[in-house]
Amino acid sequence: MSTNDCKTVRPDLSAFHDGELASGQAATVAKHVESCESCAAELSSFRSIGSVFAKTPVQAKPADLWQQIERELSTATEPVTPSRRFATWVRESPYGAGLVSTAAAVLVLLGAGLWYGEERGGAKELGSGEAMAMHGSDGHTHEGENAMSAEHMVPGGTPHDHMAQFAGVMNDYLQKLPSDPDAAEQMLLSKYDGETVDSDGAVKLVGYRPIVSSGLPAGYSLESTSVLKMPCCTCVKAVCKRDDGSTLVLFEHDDEEAAWFGNRPSSIAMCGEKNCCLVDLDSSIAATWKQGSRSVTAVGVRDQHEVATLVTWLDKS
Structure with a gap:
């Protein structure tokens, strides 16, 4: 499979993973991935990111959670801002660690999305798949x-x-x-x-x-x-x-x-x-x-x- 095939298929891997491609285009991507280790590895990375969420442990909510929060609020000796209240809750909550892990996974996903967007922008002269072309490949704007x-x-x-x-x-x-x-x-x-x-x-x-x-x-x-x-x-x-x-x-x-x-x-x-x-x-x-x-x-x-x-x-x- 040539490098040109990879350049054509790679920008569609994320949409293929999410099931957003038309059937004909999806079949083309699937056929290419079967014989291309590089694109198969990139597709696998999208699947791995998704599995982070599924594997993140979230502990059960304590039965007296709201009572604990009320006690914390009633004993506060200084004004409690929403950000301070949330930080205290995350630090002392029995499942705060799970929430932090989930937030980290979200950051990983966002970072991968930004990298993928830049890669796709470099592979194509247009931005998102159906953005309207305003400039030619040579960098000038055509009259009209x-x-x-x-x-x-x-x-x-x-x-x-x-x-x-x-x-x-x-x-x-x-x-x-x-x-x-x-x-x-x-x-x-x-x-x-x-x-x-x-x-x-x-x-x-x-x-x-x-x-x-x-x-x-x-x-x-x-x-x-x-x-x-x-x-x-x-x-x-x-x-x-x-x-x-x-x-x-x-x-x-x-x-x-x-x-x-x-x-x-x-x-x-x-x-x-x-x-x-x-x-x-x-x-x-x-x-x-x-x-x-x-x-x-x-x-x-x-x-x-x-x-x-x-x-x-x-x-x-």
Whole structure:
């Protein structure tokens, strides 16, 4: 199992341990852990932290506990603040030691959580799993993204709500794409302030030249290029046609999240020389892979072989 597989799986180990992953993603993590000692050891550490609480002894409460507390309060010779009262109770209580042990376990868990959060933040350019991308991997802010984030947010919603709404829009798009690609494209252009551009126009809006500007593999032609202000980031969308007239769409974007497609089954596979996240779209698949400082998501791909063809070609362009 390659280092790239570990980088992809490791950020999801905590959610996997807590049972928070979708079934397809959970199966992918479980399969990886079976053959990777490093990730298996990290998963075991999460389980060990949880067992600290289960093993912490808590002595039985004395029957005259409240009588003891009342006697202590009635004999106090100075004002007793809540903090002083609690400290005295912990020190003299027969199960105060158990409470201290539990507090120590909580501190251990919090420390592990902070470390894990920093690790996850380093592995991904975005913060929490579905935070909205405001900056590119090269550190600059793309023109129009700040305006987009306010314009397309659901009033009063959280970043999670916005990405959930985005996944719903993408689901509608995926349903339209096979039978009416023109209507599907117009829907996205209308929804996310799309602007049809050439390569130079894209540079002015996103700060880079689209990867398709160097050409496509044999059997494909470029139909159109546009820039969309989507909730994840401002991205470049390239509509491509196969020789048989069918449609393939390439999104070039700054975020690495797979939340575009909701809870659809996904897996990690080697395509060409890159690790790709493959998502089942019923009649086709979507594939996301890292391309330089950005990511590319191909929608409407027929199979893993076609993904490998695109990855290999674009990697050389």
